[in-house]
Amino acid sequence: MQGNGKKFYFIHGYEFEVIANFGFITIEEYEGICQHLCDVRDTTIGKLESGIWEALHPRFVGKISENHHDVVKSILKRPEDRMKELHSIENSSIDRTEPLLEPRNKIEELAMSPVARSIFIGGKPEETVIFGHTHSPFITEDKTVINSGSWVTDNDFHDTYIEIDNTGNANLHRYTH
Numbered sequence: 001m002q003g004n005g006k007k008f009y010f011i012h013g014y015e016f017e018v019i020a021n022f023g024f025i026t027i028e029e030y031e032g033i034c035q036h037l038c039d040v041r042d043t044t045i046g047k048l049e050s051g052i053w054e055a056l057h058p059r060f061v062g063k064i065s066e067n068h069h070d071v072v073k074s075i076l077k078r079p080e081d082r083m084k085e086l087h088s089i090e091n092s093s094i095d096r097t098e099p100l101l102e103p104r105n106k107i108e109e110l111a112m113s114p115v116a117r118s119i120f121i122g123g124k125p126e127e128t129v130i131f132g133h134t135h136s137p138f139i140t141e142d143k144t145v146i147n148s149g150s151w152v153t154d155n156d157f158h159d160t161y162i163e164i165d166n167t168g169n170a171n172l173h174r175y176t177h
Contacts, residue, residue, distance in 0.1 A: 006168030009123045013107075013133030013147065019120050020106035099141035107134055111145050128170055130162060139172040146172055 018030045025033075040046030103109040110116045111131065117123035130146045137149025137160040149160030149172070159175040 004166065004168035006170075007124070007127040008164070008170070009117075009121075009127040009129050011121055011123075011129065011131045013111075013131030015121050016107045016110045016131070017133060019116075020110055099143075100138040101141060104136075108138065108145075108147075111147070112140060114144075130170070137172055137174075139170075143170055146170055148172070 014030065014034070015027055018025070018027050022030060037046075040049065100108070103112050110120065111129060114125040117129055118125065121129075123129050128144050128146065130148065132148045132150065134147060135150035135152055135158070137147050137157060139146045146162055148162050150158050151160075152158060157174075160172060161175060162170055162172055164170045
């Protein structure tokens with residue numbers, strides 16, 4: 001998408017998570033797992049798989065090799081808990097619509113690196129990358145990377161959105177009721 005000569009590159013954002021946290025699988029394998037989970041979620045098979053997972057997953061933790069233990073431990077947590085752990089802050093009243101100057105985790109580090117964006121997701125250095133997935137909103141000072149955040153209320157900072165005006169200027173905002 002272009003706005004007054006400015007270029008924007010929109011992606012979901014899970015690509016950064018796969019690269020940062022799941023080095024033992026490819027993005028395609030991750031997409032396959034996600035697609036399968038979405039396809040069977042409300043079916044009898046999906047409910048059966050969920051029941052089996054609930055019963056067995058604690059036993060897997062002790063059998064994981066040391067190299068993958070932290071990754072698997074992270075996968076076993078609910079996504080909301082992983083995000084809270086990754087993005088916990090002492091003062092939740094901080095207005096995170098202010099520019100983020102330094103990445104807080106590996107996902108943001110990859111997103112904020114023009115080289116990493118170019119190599120891993122195909123984004124060009126002159127494009128503003130806009131993504132979500134982590135539900136942790138931020139905008140960089142130069143406005144080249146923006147995470148839209150989420151309306152999910154279990155994150156400390158939520159109800160955020162991105163506005164791109166007619167001149168191509170993008171900003172992160174928090175919706176106030």
